[in-house]
Amino acid sequence: MGAITGTFKGFGVTFSHMFKKVVTTDYPFKPPVSAPRYHGRHILNRHPDGLEKCIGCELCAWACPADAIYVEGGDNTEEQRFSPGERYASIYQINYARCIFCGLCIEACPTRSLTMSNEYELARDSRQDLIFTKEQLLAPLLPGMEQPPHPMRLGDSEKDYYVGALTNPGTSAGAERSPNGRYAVEEHPGVTFPGAEQAAQRAEAAKGERA
Ligand code: SF4
Numbered sequence: 129m130g131a132i133t134g135t136f137k138g139f140g141v142t143f144s145h146m147f148k149k150v151v152t153t154d155y156p157f158k159p160p161v162s163a164p165r166y167h168g169r170h171i172l173n174r175h176p177d178g179l180e181k182c183i184g185c186e187l188c189a190w191a192c193p194a195d196a197i198y199v200e201g202g203d204n205t206e207e208q209r210f211s212p213g214e215r216y217a218s219i220y221q222i223n224y225a226r227c228i229f230c231g232l233c234i235e236a237c238p239t240r241s242l243t244m245s246n247e248y249e250l251a252r253d254s255r256q257d258l259i260f261t262k263e264q265l266l267a268p269l270l271p272g273m274e275q276p277p278h279p280m281r282l283g284d285s286e287k288d289y290y291v292g293a294l295t296n297p298g299t300s301a302g303a304e305r306s307p308n309g310r311y312a313v314e315e316h317p318g319v320t321f322p323g324a325e326q327a328a329q330r331a332e333a334a335k336g337e338r339a
């Protein structure tokens with residue numbers, strides 16, 4: 129008798145789920161849109177003239193509980209300037225085999241150079257490919273920006289940059305945009321945003337699947 133009751137109870141659970149909303153997503157063809165403050169892939173931001181916000185201070189690396197960040201600082205010179213002020217990051221790497229996306233690094237960053245996007249498609253075929261380099265992490269050059277090295281265009285000293293960035297956080301141009309997210313990539317036609325390559329590959333795969 130107990131076995132029969134148990135069987136009906138089991139079918140009851142199945143039956144009740146038949147009328148619930150389906151939660152399955154059609155990934156990768158229709159990737160879910162992440163929450164606005166989702167912690168995804170990092171971005172190293174630029175100033176509006178294209179200079180890098182990162183000053184190579186290593187505070188993000190020290191704050192990281194997973195030892196996922198590696199930074200080597202270098203000296204700017206008047207001939208070779210990558211950021212306002214004295215220092216820049218000559219090497220910057222994030223190891224996504226280690227990162228737990230806690231966000232402590234972006235809290236530690238004094239210049240708001242490091243932020244996190246909504247991009248979550250970070251799977252790779254090898255551990256080596258999970259180490260993202262500075263070139264991969266840097267925000268794209270938007271219209272009006274110039275590829276460093278170049279002189280400071282927004283003022284005579286680094287203060288002009290940092291005070292300006294504090295009073296107008298929108299000058300963090302290039303950051304927090306993702307083809308998966310809700311940020312308007314189409315605002316900047318022709319600019320390749322982080323994650324755009326995977327989105328294009330996904331679209332191609334979807335076309336092949338449907339052909
Ligand atoms: S999100 Fe957390 S684990 Fe990942 S690099 Fe930043 S501090 Fe390290």
Ligand code: SF4
Nearest residue numbers: 182183185186188237
């Ligand atoms: S990302 Fe920020 S905290 Fe990390 S080295 Fe650059 S300026 Fe310093």
